[in-house]
Amino acid sequence: MSRSPSLPDRPRLDLDPEMSEAERLAAIRQHYERLVSVNDELDQRLSEATDRREELREEVEQLKRRNETLKTSSLYLATVEELTDDGVVIKQHGNNQEVLTEASPHLESDLEAGDRVAINDSFAIQQLLDDETDSRAQAMEIDASPEIVYDDIGGIDEQVREVREAVEDPLTNPEMFETVGVEPPSGVLLYGPPGTGKTMLAKAVANETDATFIKMAGSELVRKFIGEGSRLVRDLFDLAAEREPAVIFIDEIDAVASKRTDSKTSGDAEVQRTMMQLLSEMDGFEDRGEVRIIAATNRFDMLDEAILRPGRFDRLIEVPKPNVEGREHILKIHTRNMNVDDDVDFADIATSLDDYSGADIAALATEAGMFAIRDERTEIRRADFDAAYAKVEDADEQTTIPGPTTYQY
Numbered sequence: 001m002s003r004s005p006s007l008p009d010r011p012r013l014d015l016d017p018e019m020s021e022a023e024r025l026a027a028i029r030q031h032y033e034r035l036v037s038v039n040d041e042l043d044q045r046l047s048e049a050t051d052r053r054e055e056l057r058e059e060v061e062q063l064k065r066r067n068e069t070l071k072t073s074s075l076y077l078a079t080v081e082e083l084t085d086d087g088v089v090i091k092q093h094g095n096n097q098e099v100l101t102e103a104s105p106h107l108e109s110d111l112e113a114g115d116r117v118a119i120n121d122s123f124a125i126q127q128l129l130d131d132e133t134d135s136r137a138q139a140m141e142i143d144a145s146p147e148i149v150y151d152d153i154g155g156i157d158e159q160v161r162e163v164r165e166a167v168e169d170p171l172t173n174p175e176m177f178e179t180v181g182v183e184p185p186s187g188v189l190l191y192g193p194p195g196t197g198k199t200m201l202a203k204a205v206a207n208e209t210d211a212t213f214i215k216m217a218g219s220e221l222v223r224k225f226i227g228e229g230s231r232l233v234r235d236l237f238d239l240a241a242e243r244e245p246a247v248i249f250i251d252e253i254d255a256v257a258s259k260r261t262d263s264k265t266s267g268d269a270e271v272q273r274t275m276m277q278l279l280s281e282m283d284g285f286e287d288r289g290e291v292r293i294i295a296a297t298n299r300f301d302m303l304d305e306a307i308l309r310p311g312r313f314d315r316l317i318e319v320p321k322p323n324v325e326g327r328e329h330i331l332k333i334h335t336r337n338m339n340v341d342d343d344v345d346f347a348d349i350a351t352s353l354d355d356y357s358g359a360d361i362a363a364l365a366t367e368a369g370m371f372a373i374r375d376e377r378t379e380i381r382r383a384d385f386d387a388a389y390a391k392v393e394d395a396d397e398q399t400t401i402p403g404p405t406t407y408q409y
């Protein structure tokens with residue numbers, strides 16, 4: 001804004017006592033004329049200033065209106081992909097269009113790859129959205145005290161022992177490891193067919209060590225928008241550090257850690273990026289205090305070896321389907337709160353449940369209970385288990401067209 005010119009000097013009237021009457025009159029007249037001209041000039045300035053004030057007021061109104069429109073007009077969502085010297089690369093949600101754009105200076109220093117932002121029609125970043133809480137809540141299951149105990153898990157005693165040794169001992173007795181000079185395993189990978197108790201094991205160990213159980217499904221990590229997978233991985237580890245002691249459980253880890261494929265689609269690149277973030281979190285894991293990490297997969301054969309290196313998931317524990325004794329034990333666990341007739345021989349039933357997982361056995365027990373209820377009985381009989389078995393087998397026959405799934409480990 002230009003500075004206003006200085007005000008005209010105030011005219012002075014100098015009357016000399018020696019002056020004649022006529023001279024005095026002339027001097028006064030001249031002074032009066034100067035006063036009139038200064039007055040005119042000041043009038044002129046005042047009217048200019050009034051005009052200018054009007055102009056400025058108009059401008060303020062216009063800016064206010066523009067601001068209102070900006071505030072109320074819709075913005076689009078995008079994710080920051082990269083911060084470059086030439087600007088910010090964003091990917092718009094919905095159409096996945098990549099754009100090189102800029103952020104307003106007050107936002108620029110706060111932006112990071114993976115951030116969710118609001119952009120306007122010209123793709124300029126207007127707002128940094130705080131998505132941490134909602135994406136965390138959506139993608140993670142957080143349980144401050146899961147209810148599963150080791151006694152709820154049957155048929156995999158050896159696996160329970162190994163998990164306790166690898167996860168529980170470092171949490172409850174870290175000095176022991178220090179004194180002996182042994183590094184506890186960084187991460188534990190549970191692998192085996194679905195429904196064999198992998199999630200239960202992770203929950204039980206969290207419960208028995210009074211740790212918060214934080215579960216993230218690998219499929220959640222890859223279903224998100226570009227950049228969000230790696231962001232979620234960071235959130236996951238940050239949250240665990242906030243809540244320590246904590247057990248992080250990543251289910252279906254194969255979704256993010258599969259062997260590299262030849263395809264160069266951006267989806268794969270995104271999955272790779274998420275996996276790299278996971279690896280880097282695990283590599284910096286030592287400083288994270290009382291946090292243990294367990295992952296699970298049904299597809300061990302698919303895993304990228306990078307995640308199995310020392311310092312990452314370096315303790316592998318196979319969780320198989322139960323053998324006959326295991327099946328009997330699981331049957332007893334899942335019927336312990338049921339009113340089961342004395343004629344029921346669990347050992348005998350267990351022999352016919354070849355290839356059943358823990359989850360299949362739990363479903364069978366519930367189904368047997370349903371048969372008793374339908375029959376309006378309060379106790380469950382052997383015939384109910386047989387009927388439940390027949391129903392399950394029948395359903396299997398109708399649905400398993402190509403034969404049982406085979407898993408390679």
Ligand SMILES: Nc1ncnc2c1ncn2[C@@H]1O[C@H](COP(=O)(O)OP(=O)(O)OP(=O)(O)O)[C@@H](O)[C@H]1O
Binds near residue numbers: 153194198251296298
């Ligand atoms: N070993 C077991 N002992 C007792 N119950 C079991 C066992 N395995 C599975 N179950 C029952 O099956 C349910 C599902 O098990 P869980 O979720 O732990 O399996 P999972 O191996 O994690 O399966 P997925 O690979 O499909 O995630 C449990 O809630 C429990 O009722």
